[in-house]
Amino acid sequence: MREYIFVFNLDAIVQDKSGEKNCGILEFINDNAQRCYFKQDCIDKNREKTVVAISNSESDIAMMKKADIRIGYGGIKEVMPEILSIVDYVIYEEKKLVDFLGRLLQEEKMALSRTVIISCAGMGNRLGLGTTKALLEVDGKTLIVRYLEQLQEEKDVRIVVGYQASSMIEAVLKYRSDVTFVFNHEYQNTGTGASVVLAAKYANEYVLSLDGDLIVHPEDMKKILACQKEFVGGCTKISDDPWMLQTYMQEGMEYVHAFSKNDGNYEWNGVTQVRSDRLRDGTGHVFQLIEPHLPIPFMMVRTREIDTSNDYKEALRWVKNGFC
Template identity: 45%
Template structure:
């Protein structure tokens, strides 16, 4: 039997580098807010928690227009904390396994669903480096399967996507970057995921083009 899962989406940040004065989860992706595009990929799951902070009420209103069974967790100190603080708040009293993703990422739906449902093994989502400020991952093969063994800001084979699944009892809390929070859980199996992070206007335009071109 599959283990029970809690999905946490971190949407508390101000997204200042995008320059639109809006929470990045609310930006328009071909007629729908990004957070709705994410939730459309997650229709099969019931324990979904969204961590809100900046423009919290706007995010809540948009989400509730699509689903009314989402749990909202407040990071009231979002101006002074990083994503690890939001994740730490969201993971309290979770199910057996935590799946974490950022609210500023546009996913290819099949890839996100495959990552969550493929098996109950802990894993980390990776892609080829493409953003301006990547968190890199170095890997090694363990028993014939490629695993992430370290994070770096300088070099690495892949870029981390912000996506992971880890058993809740193994995941410590933190206040800094999430990759530092999950470093004690390495090595983790790597899974390649098609997605586009949206951190600045150039990445936003590329994500829109990618979506409109059928995720190509």
């Protein structure tokens, strides 16, 4: 197991303007006193360890740049733009921060150890609306809010941001504050696979990966969240130029054994749940991350992806017709 140390800006993290203490953070510091520091000079003395820096203040930029894991904490004060430009994660709830730090120390055990990753870093150029697609409204509700409603019971939800990151964070925090935001600063040069790899660091045993430009049928999302094993999701062919899933049957179970641009049984829709240790490296598509690990069981998941104006019209019709 890695050996971690934690470097805090104590004033910015622990005490708010009214003088009230964030007791959960103080308790974590007390329980892990041998690992916790409050000055950046400790980093140079502990280079053989994994350094986690937590702050919200521009005065800590030098400290943050030296760290291996950079967390902006907005539970007390707003995270400064200079910090947002270099962090790996932004967290807005004290309990969520303590839970995340505890997970680094492998202290948290869950009945189903799952991290949900929603990839929302892209620019959505093909749609041509000048906004990240997860903020697009369909029938009066944005795609990201639809996800948040469906994922209310999930404990570890991570949203990957890049293009229009501040707008995405603001929209999510209006609905839910215990989300972890993961920054893909290279979103212009990388694919969704890179976003998933970033968010899968220090994740739970399983990762459920969802694309931010997708609407998932409510009944199928219930089926997804009840699943406690790996799967690759697909649907009947509805897109003009999809990647396809090639499958086979074995002992009554259907398995995905290949992705293809030419032919297949179903359209790949980007929904998958796999062990987090399968998502260590990659910058392209999500399916390229999981392709070396096939075969994986198949799950039928009814979805609508929004890439073009025609996709948007079809998604709107689908939602208005009760997902039929």
